[in-house]
Amino acid sequence: MTIQPDHLYADRDVAAFCGVSVHSVRRWRANRIGPQFVRIGERKIRYRGSDILRWAEGLPTGDVIDDSAV
Numbered sequence: 001m002t003i004q005p006d007h008l009y010a011d012r013d014v015a016a017f018c019g020v021s022v023h024s025v026r027r028w029r030a031n032r033i034g035p036q037f038v039r040i041g042e043r044k045i046r047y048r049g050s051d052i053l054r055w056a057e058g059l060p061t062g063d064v065i066d067d068s069a070v
Contacts (some may be wrong), residue, residue, distance in 0.1 A: 009046060016034075035055035036055070
């Protein structure tokens with residue numbers, strides 16, 4: 001999946017980009033370890049493409065995120 005910096009993405013899109021479950025993306029958000037998000041209205045959460053890319057670039061290479069411990 002290609003992320004465009006000027007688009008908004010849902011949890012499922014971030015999950016597909018990262019190769020993880022939607023549950024993992026939601027856990028990252030709850031624990032503030034995932035990409036920055038924006039709230040649209042009361043219920044919709046979206047991620048700016050630029051924030052997803054910035055977050056991914058900041059991940060250490062060669063390390064594994066152990067999201068089971070979070």
